[in-house]
Amino acid sequence: MPDTEGLSPDIPADWPHADCSTFVHAAGLRWHVQRAGGGPCVLLVHGTAGGSFTWRDVWPLLTPWADVIALDLPGHGFTTGATLKQLSLDGMTAAVHELLRVLGVRPCVAVGHSAGAAVLLRLASSHEVTPQSIIGVNSALVSINALGQLLLPFSRALFDVETVRSGVAALLGNGSIARTLLRSTGTTLEPVQEARYVSMLTDERRVGAVLQMMSRWDLPLLQSTFPALRIPVTLVHSRNEPWVDFDELMAVTKSLPLRSVIDVTPAGHLIPEEKPQRVAESIAVAVESLTTRAG
Numbered sequence: 001m002p003d004t005e006g007l008s009p010d011i012p013a014d015w016p017h018a019d020c021s022t023f024v025h026a027a028g029l030r031w032h033v034q035r036a037g038g039g040p041c042v043l044l045v046h047g048t049a050g051g052s053f054t055w056r057d058v059w060p061l062l063t064p065w066a067d068v069i070a071l072d073l074p075g076h077g078f079t080t081g082a083t084l085k086q087l088s089l090d091g092m093t094a095a096v097h098e099l100l101r102v103l104g105v106r107p108c109v110a111v112g113h114s115a116g117a118a119v120l121l122r123l124a125s126s127h128e129v130t131p132q133s134i135i136g137v138n139s140a141l142v143s144i145n146a147l148g149q150l151l152l153p154f155s156r157a158l159f160d161v162e163t164v165r166s167g168v169a170a171l172l173g174n175g176s177i178a179r180t181l182l183r184s185t186g187t188t189l190e191p192v193q194e195a196r197y198v199s200m201l202t203d204e205r206r207v208g209a210v211l212q213m214m215s216r217w218d219l220p221l222l223q224s225t226f227p228a229l230r231i232p233v234t235l236v237h238s239r240n241e242p243w244v245d246f247d248e249l250m251a252v253t254k255s256l257p258l259r260s261v262i263d264v265t266p267a268g269h270l271i272p273e274e275k276p277q278r279v280a281e282s283i284a285v286a287v288e289s290l291t292t293r294a295g
Contacts, residue, residue, distance in 0.1 A: 010078055015196075016056035017070075023078075027098035029086070032078035034070045037063035040287050043107035043131060044070040045096070047114025047140060049210050051077030053196050054113055054272050061280035066287070069107070071099065073119070075209025077200070087209055088216035090126070093119050097127040107131040109286045111279070113272055114140040114244070115213075118222055121233070121256075125225035133259075133286045135234045137271050137279060138241055141219065142248040175202055186242045186268025193273060223252050232259040232289070236282050238267035259289070 011018055011032070020034040034052045042062055046054040052070040062068045074082035074095050085091040096119060100106070110131035112120040117136030124130045178201035182194060189197070200206050233256045239246045250261075262282055267274045 016053045017059055021052075021078075024099065024102060026102040027086070027095040028083070029074055029079060029081040029095060029099075031099055032072040033099075033103075034059075035068065037066050037068045039066045040108035040291075041105050042066045042068050042283055042287070043100075043105075043110040043120075044068065045110065045112040045116035045119055046070075046073065046076070047112070047116045048144075048213060049076070049197065049200050049206070050113065050116075051196075051200060053077070053193070054270075056193065056273070057276035058272050058279050058283075061276060062283060066108075066283075067105075069103070069105065071096070073116070075213065076206060082209060084212055084216075087212040089118060089122055089218050089222060091216075092213070093122040093126065097123060097129055100129045105129075108290060109133045109135060109283055111135040111137060111283060112139065113137040114144070114269065115217070117141065118217075118219070121229070122222055122225070124229055124231045125222075130231065132290055133232045133234070135236060135279075135282055135286055137236045138238065138244055138269050139235060139249065139253075140244055141223065141252055142244060143219070144243050178202055184242060185270050186240070187270035187274045188268075189270065189273055226253065227255040229257055232257055232286075234259050234262065234282060234286055236262045236264060236271060236279060238269075238271060239263060239265040241267060241269045241271075243269040259286075 011021055017034050017036070020036040022033055022035070024031045024033050032052065044055045046052065051072045055070050059068060059070065072079040074086045074092055086095045106129055108131070110120045112134070117139035118141055120131065120134050124134060175198045178198045179194065181201065182189065182197055235253065235258065237246060237249065264271060264275050264278050272279055
């Protein structure tokens with residue numbers, strides 16, 4: 001049985017699906033995990049500076065027919081205890097693998113938004129407990145434009161990490177830069193959902209984790225593993241989203257075992273918030289495809 005806790009007072013009562021939240025201890029981390037429903041297991045992994053709340057509107061479309069698990073990645077949301085190593089792509093992937101092992105699940109379909117897709121593809125190439133199918137939603141498998149331009153100079157700065165973290169948190173502290181960054185995604189969020197992202201992007205601990213994550217992210221290594229992957233991959237992408245260039249993404253994913261590319265244009269980077277129905281439909285199709293193959 002996993003080592004779990006009940007709901008923490010750290011989680012606001014109005015947090016999306018807070019009644020489904022628990023804390024699980026794995027890989028030295030205290031993970032915030034949300035789980036509900038029954039049926040085939042669907043794992044939801046958010047992107048940089050996100051959290052389980054990214055899937056707020058996708059969640060109720062899945063839980064009537066699937067066992068849905070959403071987590072906060074190391075350093076993100078309400079997951080705490082991450083080491084610097086666990087903020088690298090390989091370290092984060094290993095931590096997610098250990099969490100799945102502790103939970104005793106092998107996802108039928110794993111869905112990653114943005115950097116979450118990179119974590120899942122690395123998981124599939126390097127670990128035993130892997131999903132049977134992967135869906136990448138606006139997958140950050142190439143360099144992200146806006147986020148990198150704003151934060152990468154800080155993440156690579158050659159001075160004390162605490163100074164960098166405090167400085168950037170102060171820079172983002174009033175929320176105006178965080179809101180500018182969110183607008184650059186091309187997605188217009190509801191005020192309450194925007195406020196959740198701003199709370200992540202103005203918190204010193206979380207901003208520090210984002211910087212460390214960006215400075216340790218090894219996309220060339222990840223891309224080198226694509227030819228060996230055998231798990232079917234679906235990409236859900238918008239051609240006009242400003243953060244991940246579609247042509248670049250198609251170029252680096254030619255060697256992936258792509259099952260399909262689902263075009264949801266027009267949409268910004270935050271597709272789970274903007275077009276939850278399309279995301280849920282792609283998950284249902286992937287599950288049905290696996291069921292048909294197994295039959």
